[in-house]
Amino acid sequence: MKRSTIRLAICLSFFVGTSCKQNQPQTANTLIENATWWKEAIVYQIYPRSFKDSDGDGIGDLKGIIEKLDYIKSLGVTAVWLNPIYTSPNADNGYDVSDYRDIMAEFGTMEDFDNMLEGMHQRDIKLVMDIVVNHSSDEHEWFKQSRSSRDNPYRNYYHWWPAEKGKPPYRYSLFDAKGDAWQYDSITDAFYLHYFAKQQPDLNWSNPKVRQEVYDIMKFWAEKGVDGFRLDAFQFAAKDTTYPKFPDGFEKDFIQYYAMQDGLHSYLKEMNEEVFSKYDVMSVAEGAGRNFEDAHNLVDADRKELNMAYAFEGVDIPKYEGYDLSTMKEIFTKWDQEFAKEGWLSIFLANHDQARMVSRWGNDDPKFRSASTKLLNTFMLSMRGTPYCYYGDELGMTNIDFDSISQYQDIAAINGYQKALSEGEDMELFMEKLNFSSRDNGRTPMQWNETENAGFTSGTPWLPVNENYIDINVDEENSNPKSVLNHFKKMAELRKQNPILIYGSYELVEPEHPTIYAYTRNLDGKLVLVLLNFSEEKSEITLDKKWGNHTVLINNYSGLDYIDKSIKLMPYQAVILNID
Known part of the structure; x- marks a missing residue:
């Protein structure tokens, strides 16, 4: 979703199943029946402006992505979600589209796009594109x-x-x-x-001509071979055009008044009939409304609307003041339980609208960064749902440290600063919070090697490169068998080889444990146990008889410390055990 630090807590979801029925026990037969590529996908999100610059202008581009397709393939991911690459004046870094059928000149040409898509498909990588149609650019x-x-x-x-x-x-x-x-x-x-910036006027979806324009745009890209669409901010598309007065203070809970208004479901059913049902494409809407009922109405199979739910409630947990592990367990568990029989979820801890994963969820102190990033990637790739991995998180890239508003590029940060200033806020505290939570943290250039600008560009990068690129980069981590990168590759392979990590049921273990997040995955009598120590201290968990004998499937440390019936986990240790 877009935009501002306020948006971090905006809405609750983005991906669930239309083509499968999961209201039966998950046996081997129903596993085959329910199998579909977008459930089994490991999605790698690329912010194209920051991935790889091929021409030295300081801005990532499509040819840069083409250069790195073999790297993307080596990760073990099976799909790429690409943030907007359409023609745009860039008021909101491409989320203000002025031509939906053309490529932004900074990114390249349509020929470059075709070559990139062909290169992905040659490597069995699917492409999901952003469709930004709650609003357009004011230059459209x-x-x-x-x-x-x-x-x-x-x-x-x-x-x-x-x-x-x-x-x-x-x-x-x-x-x-x-x-x-x-x-x-x-x-x-x-x-x-304009629900967003003034350069982003909202489209009137009650006008059938607008809807048909959008369906034609989607067909244009589907005919090119695109494999899926993410509908940006689409839960806000329907509006009550009588514009009734909202109660004072509604903006504190605006999702209740903006999301899922009358007409939205009819638009999505029409979109499904016009586009989704005619192509083998995945459909994802950013935001699934105000509650679980809204989410199911968007994505349950018999609704014939969307494919997958992307739940923001979980990713909104980490705040400037820190977060409580018990809350994380509660939220991820309730979302899994809600969709255990019907629908399908995404699993993610970062995207282009968040600060860096390890800085928010883990510990970016050099002493703990590697272990805690491995733990977080283990979590994402061992939960039920389709995992979404944000570029650079396979390396453990961290937040950057900005000390002046002049360094920020994000319109949400800049306008938020002006608003705070005009309202007399404590600006020192505002800047501290912005430094922690700004979207620009997650948009710094990809760190490829230890050369100038981390190998991202031969020019001046559009955002500064994080100074820690000397230690955190692809070349360095590729050569280190114990690196975050190589652990990510092993974890991706483990997921692909073990359907239990995709389709198996989930059950929380020891829910009251203060530092360890433990859960099982179960499928057809097979059982795995995931143990994650979300602490910079050693933590112990007792295993009772039901776990029996076990073997280690993956471990981000070199061993396990057994004490009688207990396991003592090292700081940020992550282990998956196969239970015999």
Whole structure:
């Protein structure tokens, strides 16, 4: 989802099953029946601007991705989710699209895209693309026409409020420095609606012409061979165009008023009929609403809407003040239980709208960074659901340390700073929190080697490279058999070779343990036990008789410390045991 540190707690989900039925016990037969590529996928998210620059302009591009396809294949991932690469003025780094059928010049050409897609498919890697259609750019031709006159054929492609009706009912903007989602436009003496930045006017999905435009765009990419679509911020697409007054303070819980409004399900059913049902594509909507009922209504098989739920409640746990492991266990467990019989989840701990995984969830102190990153990757790749691994997290890349707002590129950070300043906030505290949680932390250039700019570019990178690239880079970790990178590869291979880690049931073990997250995966009488010590201290857990004999499937340390019936785990030790 986009945008701002506020957005970190925005919404609750993004991926669940349309083509499978899971309301039966999971036996070998139902495993075969329910098998589908997007359940078994290991998705690698690439922020193209930051991955690899091929021409020295400081901005990652498609040719850079092509250069690194063998590396991507070597990770063991089976799909790539690519953030927007369409033509855009870059008010929100590509999430403000001005041409949905063309490639941003900074990223390359359509020929480059075709070559990249062909290269991925040659390596059995599927491609999932972002579709940003809650809003467009204000430089899109539709909006240029829409704002030109009140009787223009494109006027109703967006949400307008004529000034003679007075000030429109207040709506909250997640990105605007003033927090107001209505922007006055003098050309036609009217206000237009933007839930995000003022350069991102919201499309009017109640207009069937808008919907057909979007379906045609999706068909254009599906015909090229794209394997899936992520619908950015789509839970906000439906609006009550009578614009009723919302209660004071609604912005503190705006998801209740913005998400899943009347009409959204009919739009998705129509989209499914027009696009998804005609192509072998995965469908993902960012955000699944206000509660579990909303999520199931979006993604359950008989709904014929979407494929997978992407739950943000879990990733919203780590805060500036820290987080409680018991809360993590509770949230990930309840989401798994809710979708144990129907639907399918994603598993992720980071993306382009979050700070770095190990800095938020683990411990980025050099003493613990490697072990804690391995632990987090073990968690993601051993849970039920489709794992989404963000570029650089296979290395243990960390937050960068910015000390001035001038260093930030993210519109959410910049506008948030201006808003905090105007409201008289404690700016020192604001900057401390921003330094921890900013989206720019997760967008610094990929660290390839120890040469200048970490091998990302021969020019000046669009965002600074983290100074720790000398120690944290692909070349260094490739050559070290005990590195975070090589552990990630082993874990990806383990998942692919063991269907129990994909389809097996999940059960929490020792839920009250203060430092160890332990759970089992069970399929057709086979059982594995996952032990994760979320602590920089040694922690002990007692194993009762039911675990019987066991063998170690993977371990981020060289051994296990047994004490009678207990196992003592080292700081951030992660172990998966096969129970005989």
